[in-house]
Amino acid sequence: MSSDATTGAATARTGAVRCRGVGKVWGEGTARELVALDAVDLDVAPGEFVVMLGPSGCGKSTLLSMVAGLDRPTSGLIEADGEPVREPGPDRCMIFQQSSLYPWLSVADNVSFGLRLRGRPKSERRQVAQRLLRTVGLGDVLDKHPDELSGGMRQRAAIARALAMEPRVLLMDEPFAALDVQTRAKLQDFIRQVWTESGASVLFVTHSIDEAVSLADRIVVFTARPGRIKAVVPVELERPRDPRSAEYHRLHDQLIDLLRDEVDRAFAQQEKVSG
Ligand SMILES: Nc1ncnc2c1ncn2[C@@H]1O[C@H](COP(=O)(O)OP(=O)(O)O)[C@@H](O)[C@H]1O
Ligand SMILES: [Mg+2]
Structure with missing residues (x-):
């Protein structure tokens, strides 16, 4: 200390x-x-x-x-x-000016990607993604893909993805x-x-x-x-x-x-x- x-x-x-x-x-x-x-x-x-x-x-x-x-x-x-x-x-999570979400994954799967690497079960990943996307005001775009989002929405999704790692x-x-x-x-x-x-x-x-x-x-x-x-x-x-x-x-x-x-x-x- x-x-x-x-x-x-x-x-x-x-x-x-x-x-x-x-x-x-x-x-x-x-x-x-x-x-x-x-x-x-x-x-x-x-x-x-x-x-x-x-x-x-x-x-x-x-x-x-x-x-x-x-x-x-x-x-x-x-x-x-x-x-x-x-x-x-x-x-320690880094968020850049242009977020790089994986274009082939849904927004929800992008947000919970780190949890997948940690071996968390699918149902839990979905729940966490849902909760965090709601927090960032993106509760209704879970199954969309990044190219369907505006720049501001993509940044919010990137922030939700960072938060998923707590x-x-x-x-x-x-x-x-x-x-x-x-x-x-x-x-x-x-x-x-x-x-x-x-x-x-x-x-x-x-x-x-x-x-x-x-x-x-x-x-x-x-x-x-x-x-x-x-x-x-x-x-x-x-x-x-x-x-x-x-x-x-x-x-x-x-x-x-x-x-x-x-x-x-x-x-x-x-x-x-x-x-
Ligand atoms: N990977 C790198 N290799 C060599 N020089 C770099 C590298 N990254 C940044 N620099 C140089 O270091 C200085 C500081 O850059 P940077 O940290 O990006 O500044 P800022 O974010 O404050 O604009 C700049 O002169 C930049 O050109
Ligand atoms: Mg800079």
Whole structure:
């Protein structure tokens, strides 16, 4: 158990996710060496909703994929539930911008696919799929196939599939970025509800300041590459959050100020690469 002052609410119990001095150098020792992340200390407490905000290319996806166990840090340590992360596990589920459901399976079979791998009987799988699809507002599309669903419905099905594994941590990489504004607002409501009901921790990447302020317990702002934590902004507004409130506006402005220089730096980096 941690006595580290930075862990905040996580000190009483083991943190769901704990990153200490995490760095990632892609192509280390080659001509294409690139420092993506540097010395990131970040905790996500059990049940906490943490949003990562930062310019393109600052290493947010890299960090998420390392927490998922899909990549390894080149320095530092990542723990999930007190154990070093070495590989992907069902306790940590990743949801991407474009979900990849199996096109040949029904929606229900997609949702319960992980349970099939766990050897759970068919009747139980069907029941779980039914319950979760109802939770995400897709109770009547169990037997449809993914290509019959809209983008927003497919994302909801992907979230139901993740929930079927009863993860401790949901890792979401710009999950709503490809959706239209109205669908996105709906899915934000819905993810808030799923998060409350599941008790899972969420580590969520977005480019949208509004999405961050709507959803987060804490917003972690990253610098341009190499990504370092520039600021951690707690959001103490009651949910659901009122985008017209003075405090919402104050936070929004604060985040714009924090991001402005970093976005400029990230642009300058990109121009150097392409120029
Ligand atoms: N597999 C990889 N191999 C080499 N470089 C990579 C790889 N993945 C990402 N990068 C580089 O690492 C940096 C951070 O990328 P990424 O984590 O995707 O940023 P973000 O998600 O914040 O936009 C970028 O410069 C990107 O080009
Ligand atoms: Mg990314």
